[in-house]
Amino acid sequence: MMPTSPAKRPRPLSPNIQNYRPQLTSVLSIANRISGVLLSLAAVVLVIWLLAAAAGPEAYAVVQGAFASWLGQVVLFGCTFAFFLHLCGGIRHLVWDMGYGYELGSIYASGWTVVAGSVVLTVLAWIASLVLGG
């Protein structure tokens, strides 16, 4: 806690994000956090799904019906993309944590790999799902 100064005037709050032009690095940083928060909500849906399956065929059918609706499909597609973005972004962070990939070129290369990888994996997952699900 900072001691309160006698002359109080509003101090600028870091990091003044609106003053900066969005860059791949900053966008992926906040995207990792946003996707993480969204996946927390998806985890709640996972528990509801398991509880419905444990409750019986009727409850399970209600949840499956919600998943099959167009809104459910849009949400599930969003969850899939959030998952692969967070997965790829997380692996990028783990590589950094091991001390690799800090050169500016590497940071942009890994960043675009995360973007392309999560788009491709999301599309592949849904193609597989549509092929298997008919």
Place this chain on the structure above:
Amino acid sequence: MDRQHMRSPLARAMGLGSAKKGVEHWWAERVSAVALIPLTLWFVASIIAQTGSDHATFITWLRTPVATIMMVLLLVALFHHTALGLQVVIEDYRHAGAKFAALVIMRLSCFGLATAGIIATLHIAFGG
């Protein structure tokens, strides 16, 4: 500069960072992240394979030992990682009383959801 010398020998031995539980939190978040790579990929592959399957098919799949074990492990690692991640988000944007309340609610919710998911899985696995 040798970064090790920035910390006291006691802090180094206890694995503590500059203050409080930072290093412990940092490690736990990464360990749970590594665990979640195979667990979530298994989960996504499994639910893709289960697309459009009815209740009986789904139950039969979840009752197989591998699926039961993987689902319980997924729920443990997932909600541990979720609690650690949301803690940082809350600490960044909420302060004082609101922070404390949000942290307590978030932590209890994660415990509750993980328990509910595990019990549901075990109910399916061992239920008649």
